[in-house]
Amino acid sequence: MIGICAYGGYVPRHRLNRMAIFGAMGWMNPVLIVHATGEKAVANFDEDSITLATAAGINCMEGFERERLDGVYFASTTAPFRERQNSVIMAGALCAREDVRTADFAGSLRSGTSALLSAIEAVGFNGGGPVLVSAADCRLGKSASVQEMYFGDAGASVLVGSENVIAEFKGSCSLAEDFVDHVRGSNSRFDRQWEERWIRDLGYNKFIPEAVQRLCQKFEMTPQDFEKIVYPCYMPSARRQIVKMLEIDPAVEQDGLQTVVGDTGSAQPLLMLGMALEEAEPGDKLLVIGYGNGCDALYFEVTEEIKKLKHRKRVSRSLAARQELDNYQKMLVWRDMIPADIGARGEEDLMMRWSLEWRHHNAVLGLQGSKCEVCGEQQFPPQLICANSECGAIDQRTPVNLSLGGGKIFTYTSDLLAASVNPPSFYGSIEFDGGGRAMMDFTDCTQEELVVGKRVKFTFRIQRYDSRRDLPIYFWKAIPIEEEVF
């Protein structure tokens, strides 16, 4: 049996009330008021689609050994790199094996489900170990655009395998159509879309019912046979029409998260699937549709195994961990949409030395430290000679992936001098579980949340952005947490 073994999601902590956008930009485009309901998830200043996908992947892999992964697939239309494989970075952050299969899926909002289908095929063909599929997007709409209103940022993951399958893959069908509702050239930062009525009437309302019908035909089913139908579509009127056309109970339609997250592009069908699986019962039939330049329709049947999966509320827990983004301008600065002066200190050039980075890439991507084979102490970054003065063992160490555990705060500060697009800069000394210390940035917190002795978990983030060369540089940061997660 091949199918889904686990699911996970990551919705960034910051949520922007859409009325804040309207308040700032409604003067330019009063029609925006139509979209100004609820809130959208906004990636923090140090997040992008790689870090969102990694966070979702970590969430999905809770309870599973990452060493067993045979594949790590990344899907996005906002991959930070055109050359330098994005999925390899993610695999490194997940501490996957070196001989893992990695691949990037791109070019369409359907890339999330395309990656999922490829993972299913890979597991089916190789009959082997699990493949993690992580999709994320951080799409940009221009200021005062409709897209700025309805886009949201998030990551979602699915673990595909042949053991402990919680939702068996029964089959799929796809549609490929060069229907240009959205388009971005290779040098465009901002989404461009065609008239919304056309997108609704000849896009969503045509292709999604068609994909459902084709799949139903293939398996001699009707739309009413499914307990849940998952499809992305940000337009409430289009969703009402689709429910009508499919002649299904509105409760069968999985909520589109539009008022709490927004349209997260490649991640959307997987994020919604995660929400559906949180509630699913054995025997439930699920239909999942990826939409963008056609459709992917995937049919799953939930198994008894789902009862054994620990911590079912994976996506909704991330959804609940929210903090209101207090102003719209912050989002513009974080996304580099308005030139903000962070001071000349922030202009000093720190070019990444790639040959140096390569020598230390396990420490950088995987937060890998060393454990002394003589005295047993952990240290980060890895030490050639044990830093314990009573030991001092030379070159006797084993690697230890510190990102798998947590730590606690030893000292902290809140720094207004260090250049940042999100001042103040929070950082301090943390103690790793099992020993060893490191000076690390704190993120996703307020100063009040920094308390000596408080637990932290680690998160893969953009350490700094090299604006001269348009390169995000990644490393780990610490997030203070109230209690042990999982």
Add this chain to the structure above:
Amino acid sequence: MGSGIRDKVVILGMGCSKFGERFDIGSDELLLEAFQECLNDAGIEKKDLQAAWLGSALDEINIGKSATRVAGTLHLPNIPVTRVENFCASGTEAFRGACYGVASGVYEIAIAMGVEKLKDTGYAGLPNSPAFGQKYVLTCPNISAPGMFAQLATAYSMKYGIPMERVKEAITHVSWKSHQNGAKNPKAHLRKAVSKEQIAGSPSIAYPLGLFDCCGVSDGCAMAVVTTPEVFKKLKPNQDAVKVKALQIAASSGEEEFTNRWDGCTIKSASIASQRAYDEAGIKDPRKEISMMEVHDCFSITELVTMEDLHISARGQAIDDVLNGFFDLDGGGIPCQVDGGLKCFGHPIGASGLRMLYEMYSQLLRRHPEDRLVKDARIGLTHNMGGFPNHNLVSVAIVGLD
């Protein structure tokens, strides 16, 4: 073990430029200011110099690498000139080089110079540079010097269970006292006495440090000519000899940064360097025997914990000593930062160690007006700290009269 430096070298003369935001002049003019004063004081000519050491730290916005440009500026007569860099101890490091040159018997007269032109950085604070190496950049958070030192306060408050308000009260006194002293010093960068309310209410820089908890970032230059006791006696038979009693440096082993052994609020290398210096100088009870100190108060909290690291205040007791006025000029204890310290005299990195020695030397020779003089000063201690609390180096120098 060697026999140490004690009484083997005498300061023949010193010079120190005015410190401050010297936007109108560069390193060349700063060097000239100190050089002229130094040679005049020593009573020698340029041709009498046999070797030179120069300390400067931020070469990228200062004089560049090596000291060839400085040798060219002063047109030194083809003598060996060596640039040394050891973060904030660079000036003391230059002094150590010159002293060891003389003590070894290789030279009879050597000069130690320190210069730093920081106010060409273009923004406040020290320039952002990969000062700890490119490897450190890979995993380093978005730090600044105040933020790294501010964490001493977090740890101190935690370790001793002292509320942050009480720590703030003490470090406010530290800065207040330095402003009192700096106000009297014509060469100091910041020459205004300020109230404790102003200090405590200053804008936050890095929690819990405010603007007045941070030292000035300044341009400046200081120098010392050193010689043997024999040559000194010949050249200056009527002047008290300010002798070098101890010169010590200790660098972190990495244990504080990488292991769980460190308490976060003691500077281990300062504790070690100062004990070695006391041993070298033959000092048994520093709290009784040291007359005055110039310590590395890059931040007020640094000075506070340094009082304990130097074995002057007992562990956890520095706050009481500070608030009791033990380190004030007229407090009846050990006056500290009598020239205003880094806080007010200013902190041109490479010059600071020599500037501190300049103050000790001037005090010992009673060259200051009465209101600035330390009574019965016989032994002066200087202390520099480079790097960050969790990984650093500390220099301790002791000079004095017989």
